[in-house]
Amino acid sequence: MVDDKHNGIPFAVIEARERHEGVYTDANGYFAFSGDTAIIRTLAVFCMGYEEQVLHTATLPADSLTIQLRPKATTLRAVQVKPREGKVRNGILGRSKRKLSKDGDLFRKYGAETAILLTADTGQYDATLRDVYVYITGEGAPTSYFRVHVYEYDSLPGREVTDSNVVVHARKGNSWVRVDLRSKYIPVGKGLFVSVEWVSGFGNTMSALASEQHAEVVGFNGQVVGITADYGKPSCTYSRAPFSDQWEYYDDPAAQRKGGYFLNPMIYCTYTYIK
Structure with missing residues (x-):
């Protein structure tokens, strides 16, 4: 699992939504996951600060793959800043x-x-x-x-x-x-x-x-x-x-x-x- 600069994303989630099961990547972004594609049809891949990605298991390679997540655009609430006196x-x-x-x-x-x-x-x-x-x-x-x-x-x-x-x-x-x-x-x-x-x-x-x-x-x-x-x-x-x-x-x-x-x-x- 990597970001847009191809750096590993630590502790991202790979979840089989049909079974509410999954794994996390390790500190370097690596993970291992196996399952029956007749039962597990989609994998949701996500991490805080990144856009969620949904993968269809029928299209995935059987040995290994690299998943790239895009940074999530954060919309901040409007804040009115006023100078304040005090401690x-x-x-x-x-x-x-x-x-x-x-x-x-x-x-x-x-x-x-x-x-x-x-x-x-x-x-x-x-x-x-x-x-x-x-x-x-x-x-x-x-x-x-x-x-x-x-x-x-x-x-x-x-x-x-x-x-x-x-x-x-x-x-x-x-x-x-x-x-x-x-x-x-x-x-x-x-x-x-x-x-x-x-x-x-x-x-x-x-x-x-x-x-x-x-x-x-x-x-x-x-x-x-x-x-x-x-x-x-x-x-x-x-x-x-x-x-x-x-x-x-x-x-x-x-x-x-x-x-x-x-x-x-x-x-x-x-x-x-x-x-």
Whole structure:
């Protein structure tokens, strides 16, 4: 998989839409995919920041091919810029790492995505997203890659506002990963959904890992995000299965947890505003 300059596109998606199955390219844009063309008639190929391409399997070569994706033209909303006096202030979406304690582990499968709603209290001030922080535990393969998405505030994750392929990884387990999104100029509004998508599993395949801490967990593929009960119910979490468009609650909001709260991934954000 390459871009218009023939550079490999890391962690793009090749999905068999008829079966809701697929694979990701590796860090260099390479991938391997096999299937019965009598069942799988089309492949959807896409990545954040690029136009989606649909391929008909009957026309594809049996051995290898190179797929080139075109950059997506991004239409920005009209913004009226006015000079403002005041000091630049910093705020937190969710809670900072000083206030988040790890209560468990979020084991997910290759291709799955988990999003948390982080509400803001910005008052009358315009705010812009700065950094996203994700806590990666020492379980599994902590240095494998994940993609970060930001969605508009809605009853479910709404329109995606990240316009490029934001893929990161931890250098070691039991540490916070900082993702700098200042260049995206994402408005915070009354809050945002922030998600992590597992794009690099154990060997970048569907092979499964087993937990060293929890014997009953045997079906995850890569890094493990910490979960916490320190968020209140407004910070609800949704997830979707690999190569699915349907969001569902990760943890039932009616479930009784510590202090009446339920479990959420350990993710928080910082933002800036002028006061």
